[in-house]
Amino acid sequence: MTINNRIDFIHPKFKLNGCIHTKESLLQEAEKLCQSNEEHLLQFGHLIIEWFNEKDYLVLHTSGTTGTPKQIRLKKQAITVSAEATVHFFDVKEGSTALLCMSTAFVGGKLMFIRALLFGWELDVVKPTARPLAGVTKYYNFVAMVPMQVENSLNELNQVEKLIIGGAKVNANLVKALSTKKTQVFETYGMTETITHIAAKKINESFFTVLSHASIAVDDRSCLVIDAPQINPDKLVTNDLVELLDSNKFEWIGRWDNVINSGGVKLFPEKIEEKLAAFIPYRFFIAGKEDNYFGTIVVLVIESEPYELPKNIFATLAKYEQPKEIQFVIKFEETASGKIVRKKNIK
Numbered sequence: 001m002t003i004n005n006r007i008d009f010i011h012p013k014f015k016l017n018g019c020i021h022t023k024e025s026l027l028q029e030a031e032k033l034c035q036s037n038e039e040h041l042l043q044f045g046h047l048i049i050e051w052f053n054e055k056d057y058l059v060l061h062t063s064g065t066t067g068t069p070k071q072i073r074l075k076k077q078a079i080t081v082s083a084e085a086t087v088h089f090f091d092v093k094e095g096s097t098a099l100l101c102m103s104t105a106f107v108g109g110k111l112m113f114i115r116a117l118l119f120g121w122e123l124d125v126v127k128p129t130a131r132p133l134a135g136v137t138k139y140y141n142f143v144a145m146v147p148m149q150v151e152n153s154l155n156e157l158n159q160v161e162k163l164i165i166g167g168a169k170v171n172a173n174l175v176k177a178l179s180t181k182k183t184q185v186f187e188t189y190g191m192t193e194t195i196t197h198i199a200a201k202k203i204n205e206s207f208f209t210v211l212s213h214a215s216i217a218v219d220d221r222s223c224l225v226i227d228a229p230q231i232n233p234d235k236l237v238t239n240d241l242v243e244l245l246d247s248n249k250f251e252w253i254g255r256w257d258n259v260i261n262s263g264g265v266k267l268f269p270e271k272i273e274e275k276l277a278a279f280i281p282y283r284f285f286i287a288g289k290e291d292n293y294f295g296t297i298v299v300l301v302i303e304s305e306p307y308e309l310p311k312n313i314f315a316t317l318a319k320y321e322q323p324k325e326i327q328f329v330i331k332f333e334e335t336a337s338g339k340i341v342r343k344k345n346i347k
Contacts, residue, residue: 262288
């Protein structure tokens with residue numbers, strides 16, 4: 001199917017907030033949404049119009065977690081490839097109920113709509129709040145959330161069959177909380193440039209499995225290299241340190257640009273954070289800070305009013321992993337998509 005036919009296509013079982021639509025009626029609905037005073041409805045209306053316009057691409061912005069956010073163009077044909085890979089990997093059938101509770105200003109929210117449109121889901125749209133299932137009684141077959149939304153929705157997850165989590169790393173405390181739920185929960189790996197995820201894993205597994213449209217390798221830094229020619233003709237070299245299990249599975253170790261070199265010893269902040277997660281009830285991160293003697297020291301930054309930490313908090317850490325400084329920040333600086341910008345939060 002060519003791209004023009006593909007983007008004009010609306011699956012006959014697609015429903016938006018309970019209503020079946022033709023292209024014409026969907027565009028009429030989009031025009032109404034564009035008059036809304038609510039930001040999420042306004043953004044959603046613009047997405048519908050942009051998807052059906054004459055251009056062969058959508059304009060998106062990267063998150064800006066590790067650098068300046070940038071505008072990129074993603075081909076609509078490539079977006080359909082990503083959508084199809086997700087549908088097949090998670091085995092989401094036509095007629096499935098789905099909830100769009102993420103902002104359509106970002107790629108994760110956009111793709112929930114496009115998957116539903118092309119593959120015949122019954123999609124409900126709600127405001128992208130911290131607790132999107134609050135007051136909702138309907139059962140959903142497929143939902144996507146960011147970690148913060150999941151943390152606030154633990155009591156409502158019995159209403160969800162399959163949940164995918166993206167946008168940020170899932171911390172150890174949340175993994176533990178989700179392990180008791182009947183919901184099938186998956187952590188995903190991806191970014192705007194890969195049109196959401198290219199890999200996923202069950203919440204209690206160590207290794208991500210790559211979706212059908214991508215293949216992986218590592219560079220000389222042991223950072224992940226993604227080859228998804230239907231998404232992007234160029235290979236994408238990431239700054240994500242990984243360990244390959246085989247040609248289709250990898251374990252995420254941490255960010256290469258977060259690695260701390262303290263006294264000649266390389267330390268991985270994300271691994272230290274995993275060890276500390278059970279002892280700190282607030283958001284926190286480990287980072288490096290310049291020091292005249294060691295070059296760089298390990299710093300623990302906690303989003304909280306200052307308080308006295310448990311005495312045994314660092315017992316599980318190796319000597320060089322133990323923070324030499326603890327900082328408290330009342331509110332972390334974040335990107336627009338809710339990711340913590342580490343360097344901006346270190347005093």
